[in-house]
Amino acid sequence: MNEALMTQYVETYKKNIHMQIQQNTLQKYTGKPDVDDKRLFFTLLPLLNGENWDQTVKVSAISVSLIFAALAAHDLVKEDNATAKSQQLQVLAGDYYSGRYYQLLANENMIDLIQQLSNGVSKITEHKTRFYDLEDYSFEALVQSIQLIESKPIEQFLEYHSYHEYVFIMKEALLLAALKKEVVAYEKGEKTFYISKSKIFQKNMDVLRQEIDKIEHALVMDVRSSELLNESLKRAILERVCEHSLEQQLREG
Numbered sequence: 001m002n003e004a005l006m007t008q009y010v011e012t013y014k015k016n017i018h019m020q021i022q023q024n025t026l027q028k029y030t031g032k033p034d035v036d037d038k039r040l041f042f043t044l045l046p047l048l049n050g051e052n053w054d055q056t057v058k059v060s061a062i063s064v065s066l067i068f069a070a071l072a073a074h075d076l077v078k079e080d081n082a083t084a085k086s087q088q089l090q091v092l093a094g095d096y097y098s099g100r101y102y103q104l105l106a107n108e109n110m111i112d113l114i115q116q117l118s119n120g121v122s123k124i125t126e127h128k129t130r131f132y133d134l135e136d137y138s139f140e141a142l143v144q145s146i147q148l149i150e151s152k153p154i155e156q157f158l159e160y161h162s163y164h165e166y167v168f169i170m171k172e173a174l175l176l177a178a179l180k181k182e183v184v185a186y187e188k189g190e191k192t193f194y195i196s197k198s199k200i201f202q203k204n205m206d207v208l209r210q211e212i213d214k215i216e217h218a219l220v221m222d223v224r225s226s227e228l229l230n231e232s233l234k235r236a237i238l239e240r241v242c243e244h245s246l247e248q249q250l251r252e253g
Contacts, residue, residue, distance in 0.1 A: 006048050006236050010041050017065045021100050023093075030093045034072035035065055038177050038240055042170045043154050046163040049233050057161050059108050064153045066101035067117060070094040071124065075193070113160050120152040131197040139200055143211060146194055147175040165228050169219070173241045176215045180241075183208060216242055 001009075014035050021033055043061050047053045073094035077087050105114045127145040130137050137145075151174045158167050178194075183205070186195040195201045201208055220242060223234050 001048060001050065001230070002232055003236055003239075006041075006232070009044060009048060010037060013040060013044060013061065013065075017062055017069070020062060020104065021066060021069070021097050023096060026089060026093045026096060030073065030076075030089050033066075033069035033093070033097060035069060039068060039150070039154070039174060040065055041236075041240060042151075042173055043157065045166045045170060045233070046158070046161075048236070049166075049228070049230055051163065056108050056110065059104050060110065060113060060157050060161065063101040063104050063113075063117070064157045066097045066104070067121060067153045070097035070101070071121070073097060113156075116156045116160065117153055120156050124149050124152055131194060137200070139204060139207060139211075142194070142198060142200060143175070143179075146178055147171055150174045150178045169222060169226070169229075169237070172215060172219045172222070173237060176212065176219060176241050179208065179212050179215070183212065 014037070017035050017040075018032060041048075043064055047057075047061075071094070073090050077090050077094075101117070102114060105111075105117075127148050130142060130145050151171045154170055154174075155167050158164065158170065182192045182195050185192045186205075195208075220238060223229065223237050226234065229237070
């Protein structure tokens with residue numbers, strides 16, 4: 001599968017996801033649900049690598065994206081204005097996306113996956129609170145929390161369908177993408193979800209950059225040496241997570 005076809009698959013899934021949760025009133029006030037292209041790409045890794053991919057896998061993959069859309073909608077609710085109509089609709093949108101993922105999986109009788117994903121969402125919420133409370137967490141613990149927040153439902157999906165070999169690369173790639181995005185936004189003076197709430201990160205930006213470099217170097221080596229991934233997919237992965245250095249991104253911004 002070449003790069004153009006991979007991109008087409010991702011776009012097709014994205015359209016399908018939007019179709020599953022099309023609700024005119026909600027979208028009028030909240031816009032389209034947040035479906036991150038990178039995260040969707042790494043959810044579809046087995047498909048893009050030519051693995052068997054039946055209807056239950058397809059529904060599961062869509063459901064995972066709905067979970068992230070629900071989480072993103074709830075994250076947009078501002079504590080200081082939570083009673084405003086637009087904010088209430090954000091909550092409703094998140095609840096609606098959650099209900100749709102549950103319904104899709106229930107229709108396929110994947111109750112055990114629903115339970116696993118529900119537990120995963122609870123873990124994400126638990127780890128997000130680390131960026132709000134005053135307890136001192138180590139630098140390493142916060143990085144691990146970011147990785148869990150960014151990838152837990154995808155990990156559960158891949159494990160459930162026995163795509164175990166893809167989990168490590170997916171988790172490292174999404175962690176790398178999240179950290180790069182955070183650092184670039186923070187250096188531009190923009191509000192970020194993780195760094196803006198973490199004094200540990202703010203005080204150790206050089207350490208964070210070193211961590212990014214370390215993750216990127218290891219990921220490049222793992223992808224290039226992989227006997228599992230086809231060559232086109234290797235190139236596509238590296239283009240998505242190593243496309244520019246942080247310095248280049250900052251200059252372009």
